[in-house]
Amino acid sequence: MLSSNGLSIQVLDQRGGVLTALDGASHDADATLATARGGGTRRRSALLSRDHGLAWLFLLPSLAIFAIFILYPLVQSFVLSTHGSDIFGNSSRFVGLKHFREMFSDSGFYKILETTAMFTVMTVIPGVLGALALVLLMESRIRGIRIFRSAFALPFAFSAASASVIFAVIYNPAVGIANGMLAHFGSKPVGWLTDPKWVLLSVVVVQVWMTLGYNVLVLSAGVAAIPGDIIEAARLDGATGWRLHRSVMVPLLSPQLFFLTVVSTINSLQAFASIRILAPEGGPGGKAMTLVYAIYNKGFENGNSDLGTASAYAIVLLFIVLVLTAIQFGVLERKVFYR
Amino acid sequence: MRRTLRARSLRVAAGLLAAGVAMSACSSSSSKGGSSSGGVPGADALTNAKGVVNLTFWHSMQGTNQTAVTAIVNAFNAKYQGKIHVTDSFQGSYDDAIAKYKTAVSSHSTPSIMQIYDVGTRFMVDSKQTVPIADLAAKDGYSLSDLQPNISNYFTVGGKLQSMPFNSSAPLLYINAEAFKKAGLDPTNPPKTLADLADDAKKLTVKDSSGKTTQYGFGAADYGWFVEQLAAESGALYCDNGNGRTAAATKLNITSGAALTYTNWWSDLVKGGYALNTGRPTPDAQAAFKAGKVAMNLESTGVLGGYVDAGAKSASPFTVATAPFPKISASDSGGPVVGGASLWIDRVGHSDAEVRASWEFAKFAASAQQQAGWHEATGYFPVSISALQDPTDVAYRKAHPQFQTAIDELQATQPTPATAGCLLGVMPQARADLEQAMLNVATTSTSADSALSDASSKISKLISDYNSAVSG
Numbered sequence: 001m002l003s004s005n006g007l008s009i010q011v012l013d014q015r016g017g018v019l020t021a022l023d024g025a026s027h028d029a030d031a032t033l034a035t036a037r038g039g040g041t042r043r044r045s046a047l048l049s050r051d052h053g054l055a056w057l058f059l060l061p062s063l064a065i066f067a068i069f070i071l072y073p074l075v076q077s078f079v080l081s082t083h084g085s086d087i088f089g090n091s092s093r094f095v096g097l098k099h100f101r102e103m104f105s106d107s108g109f110y111k112i113l114e115t116t117a118m119f120t121v122m123t124v125i126p127g128v129l130g131a132l133a134l135v136l137l138m139e140s141r142i143r144g145i146r147i148f149r150s151a152f153a154l155p156f157a158f159s160a161a162s163a164s165v166i167f168a169v170i171y172n173p174a175v176g177i178a179n180g181m182l183a184h185f186g187s188k189p190v191g192w193l194t195d196p197k198w199v200l201l202s203v204v205v206v207q208v209w210m211t212l213g214y215n216v217l218v219l220s221a222g223v224a225a226i227p228g229d230i231i232e233a234a235r236l237d238g239a240t241g242w243r244l245h246r247s248v249m250v251p252l253l254s255p256q257l258f259f260l261t262v263v264s265t266i267n268s269l270q271a272f273a274s275i276r277i278l279a280p281e282g283g284p285g286g287k288a289m290t291l292v293y294a295i296y297n298k299g300f301e302n303g304n305s306d307l308g309t310a311s312a313y314a315i316v317l318l319f320i321v322l323v324l325t326a327i328q329f330g331v332l333e334r335k336v337f338y339r
Numbered sequence: 340m341r342r343t344l345r346a347r348s349l350r351v352a353a354g355l356l357a358a359g360v361a362m363s364a365c366s367s368s369s370s371k372g373g374s375s376s377g378g379v380p381g382a383d384a385l386t387n388a389k390g391v392v393n394l395t396f397w398h399s400m401q402g403t404n405q406t407a408v409t410a411i412v413n414a415f416n417a418k419y420q421g422k423i424h425v426t427d428s429f430q431g432s433y434d435d436a437i438a439k440y441k442t443a444v445s446s447h448s449t450p451s452i453m454q455i456y457d458v459g460t461r462f463m464v465d466s467k468q469t470v471p472i473a474d475l476a477a478k479d480g481y482s483l484s485d486l487q488p489n490i491s492n493y494f495t496v497g498g499k500l501q502s503m504p505f506n507s508s509a510p511l512l513y514i515n516a517e518a519f520k521k522a523g524l525d526p527t528n529p530p531k532t533l534a535d536l537a538d539d540a541k542k543l544t545v546k547d548s549s550g551k552t553t554q555y556g557f558g559a560a561d562y563g564w565f566v567e568q569l570a571a572e573s574g575a576l577y578c579d580n581g582n583g584r585t586a587a588a589t590k591l592n593i594t595s596g597a598a599l600t601y602t603n604w605w606s607d608l609v610k611g612g613y614a615l616n617t618g619r620p621t622p623d624a625q626a627a628f629k630a631g632k633v634a635m636n637l638e639s640t641g642v643l644g645g646y647v648d649a650g651a652k653s654a655s656p657f658t659v660a661t662a663p664f665p666k667i668s669a670s671d672s673g674g675p676v677v678g679g680a681s682l683w684i685d686r687v688g689h690s691d692a693e694v695r696a697s698w699e700f701a702k703f704a705a706s707a708q709q710q711a712g713w714h715e716a717t718g719y720f721p722v723s724i725s726a727l728q729d730p731t732d733v734a735y736r737k738a739h740p741q742f743q744t745a746i747d748e749l750q751a752t753q754p755t756p757a758t759a760g761c762l763l764g765v766m767p768q769a770r771a772d773l774e775q776a777m778l779n780v781a782t783t784s785t786s787a788d789s790a791l792s793d794a795s796s797k798i799s800k801l802i803s804d805y806n807s808a809v810s811g
Contacts, residue, residue, distance in 0.1 A: 085808060088444050089442075173615065285783070
């Protein structure tokens, strides 16, 4: 189970490794899914048996990694958030809660929270519902359905960075395909990444496109795992089309949908590469400045090294994710049907 | 039972995901960069050194430019065989490189020679890691008079040349000569002021029958560097304390003067449909000029070669003409700020012999012969005056007559505190904030006055935070 801790964001972990670390996230989620789906047979009493000590011994390597890469940085960010930074980014004198006071009295900070919320909602809902629609559509028996299945899962194979670079070319104001197509239909060019009205939506499109592949993959697996006899029984009872999907398929897919909602929310809160490439500095007017990006901006972008403020932001992010996850487990999970 | 276990494992999985978000700020070592230098070593430190002195050289040159750096390093290693060996290593963009340098200072592993961009100059002085070039030259009685005075002016802080100029570029106005002729304008009589430029941009904007713009008169990146140029030309200081050279600056002058004029000027052109707004990334504005979508563009000398090639290979080929960077008023007597990057010699944690060997390399890299070859290979401005007489350089300028504009522009400039440019420890972030403000004005109904005054107060806070971080 501890393998899933690879999903952690490592935005500020290594100065150079930002993109790679974030890319790793969805792959680890895959492992989590496998664990979550197959974990039904282990018995709890094993933990209490006399092999107890041996079990801990086997756990030691993962626990050590957990401590070094998760626990230590976590403690460090609390420490850093109460210290100033010198020009090299080393923590200097103790400043108490100064960074938090400044953060909460800064109107820019609330704008960042608002952007983060909008970005998350605008990516999670279309990402999960879009994938569900695609998967249910792909249940139809049409020729070449396998090709479509692979095509829809393909975005999963792209790294966030390379997908963003490709979209940057598409959005290019002078020579991009997006404006070329608009011109073809007689529309005025749009400043996809240069107009404050559009920039957030442009980044959201890329983010949704990227998450769609993984979501399709998970839901397809979910559909494949639904026993044929249930569907057959439903059909015999006269459920077809919309009715079959709404009353049988969706409830049976609810564990996957719940899992995707949690994972997508966390992924969206952590989205970095697409913003870094498409909207550095949060784009025009800072309209795409999310919390994770603000951490990077304060800590590293443009030669900055204000790690105190960056850490204060990181702690806020931690609490937001904790609260959201708690809410999702408290409310959403009740609706989940576990077979 | 099965239900609970499944629910439990999902719950644990998601809980761990949440815990993962906790990952945050990088671990940091708390020690500072070590004690100050052991003074300026003399020539004997290298003469008495035993064996080969190994040097590391971090730079940010990639592609063709990286090949050219390696050529200089190889020539140096051949000349000093058995005595000095330089290993060059590419460290990513200027921003990435300075971030790595910060880490290196903390872990006491700085390179012997470091290439840093112009806007990192104040940070390097504040970092107290390096030995000024002027001190090494004074020790040897070596003359630095062959360096272009307008270039060395930038890297002179507290009256001392701090680093060795290496790759420099000057700003130019680029013109699509065919578009000019079609609009009935003369490309050999280019606009000289912002007002002239706006008039020509209106004449150069072409729409098709459906009212769609097929060619914009003007298009340049949303780039704070241009504002710095206009300020220098008008003889104004861009930040206080003598452009940050007599003491650390505390304020950037962007609520009036060049910044206000340029913001309003650019925003009017964009809103009027005469200028294409490609946002902050410079490659996007370059692509627009290369594709013939804009008739006039502001850029550095560094893109000249690429522009000339693109114009020749275009579906409707065009000739690229160059003109001096425009001024706010025709009577402005100042010239452009010549930026680029320079080489810094690290002192803290490096032996006397290493420092002397680095000094040899810096002199070699800035020599007339190397700079002439460098100019030809990369299009950067030669930092050495006599490089312009080198046969290689004469031949290059014959092939690229457009480059002469930059040389004339530079040689006509009197070095003053205004043309030295503003030094600010937070210049990269300050530039980005100004660019955000300009973009905001050009794309929304925000007035230039309010956007620039917001940016100014944000930048003042950054500066005071930085200045207090320097003093510890």
